[in-house]
Amino acid sequence: MKDFIEFVNEHELGKIRENVSFKQLTSLKIGGTARCLYEPNSLDNLMIAYKYLKNRQIPTYAIGNGTNLLVSDDRFDLVLIKLTKCNGFKPLSEGRFMMEAGCQSGTVGRIIAKLGYSGSAFMGVIPGTVGGLIYMNSGAYKKEVADFLYQCDYLDAKGDLVSLTEGFNFGYRESIFQSIDCLIIRGFFKFPLAPKGEEPYQTINRYLELKRNTQPLNERNAGSVFRNPPHIHAWEIIDALGYRGFSVGDAGVSMKHANFLVNKGNATFEEMAKLVELIQTDAKKYYNIDLKCEWKILKKL
Template sequence: MKEHTYFKIGGPADVMAYPQNINDVSRLIKFCNNNNIDYFVLGNGTNLLVRDKGIRGLVIKVDDNLNDIKVECNKIIAEAGAKVSRVAKMALKNSLTGLEGASGIPGSLGGGVAMNAGAYGTELKDVITKVKCIDENGDIKEYSKEEMHFGYRHSRVHEEKLLVVEVEMEMEKGNYDDIKNSMDDYTERRNTKQPIQLPSAGSTFKRPEGDYAGRLIDVSGLRGFRYKDAQVSEKHCGFVVNLGNATCEDVLTLIKTIQKTVKDRHGVELQREVLIVGEE
């Protein structure tokens, strides 16, 4: 699985399937249910930490083929496997404003919608109108923005075993140059402030109320602190990075150390943002 995650960490999966379309995904889930097979749906693997023993059952990888993007006037309809950055570029091409802040998010749209990903004061829910999902029975269902129960790094996907397969977004027409300038500015900020040159799962912790995880970790004296090849980024303390040969257990040990240190020194309990999956 380390070949399928940004963290470059994770043991083997039993089987991996590459569905060609939404109906394929539905059929795979129904097959797993009918045969009592565990399954995990994988997008772009950006916000994921896979355990060292890997994943049992079937991994359904959706980002390779479910990546169609259509533009209809001021609407974009995109499949879940499309990268958020690619959807943002499509918005720019059509002078649609609303995805500038998301232009640097590296993950797939499905994963981004599931966690209501955001950056620079914006969230994906700001432009979403409808979301097509597959439920745990393999049935395709459609939800309005309100029915998705969006919150900070939260959606209905977390409340039920749902899989996002298609998203409809509605945006306003804007000025191409203004949109591009904003995207370029956000890209420059990301490139200069985040450790994008090293494997990671993005922000390791959710933002605590009224503060920032990176600041708390920094003032706790943990900038650059490492356990084996897992390290608190020297560039941005909100990121745990893989220096080359870190295992899942190394990263989890470091995360627990960070959480305990911040709790002891500042009374704040940092909550993980990164998703952990696989056999313990």
């Protein structure tokens, strides 16, 4: 690890910080520390650094805005890679756009809408990065990444560049990227021109208003915790079980939206994981429903 830090500094491949707390890197503000946080200053330099890491089998983990992530209170001996500075955005021809993985989804979603294209409103209201969005196949209001992505470039297990144009295996918050060792570096999306009369930017404002009215945006959360099972909303099950407002320590079920779990102060990983497990156990016991967790969980094996 020390060698990697020296390598990055010597070749000016970006910024390195040591012993960084996940509390500063995740929207839930829960978690221990990462031995090292690496923020490359360009995709070219990232590729050099990533090759170095892969050649030496140094463990890595990609993080975007940490808005879909629950991390255990451990010390992780790995290099966390955050593509903050790899945020290039380029309009191509006929509604096509190149977005580096560090782009803020909200920002690019709004730019595309302002340019008169339809469909980017879901991006405009999700607080993640483009890398996180692709990995999660994130979506909102009946649109998701799968509807618009036509190419994704990533670095593979050897640190080599791969351009994928098919076989994304997208599903409900699922993608091929969750089952391979990869670091997504950019995505290529295509949006249709908005039909006459449609004002894409207004759609974003409308969705934001809906979110503000229904979700606990002022509390520490990581979005919906459970995927909606077929034919019913997860929040309806949680409500029926009587969990709205229930807490385990500082981990609680939001009063505003029952499918949002919130950190009310200093919640620990154990408290939040316990709350998730209690709800899942009761959903199975009383309704025979398997509630699948939408969050990604990072913990030591």
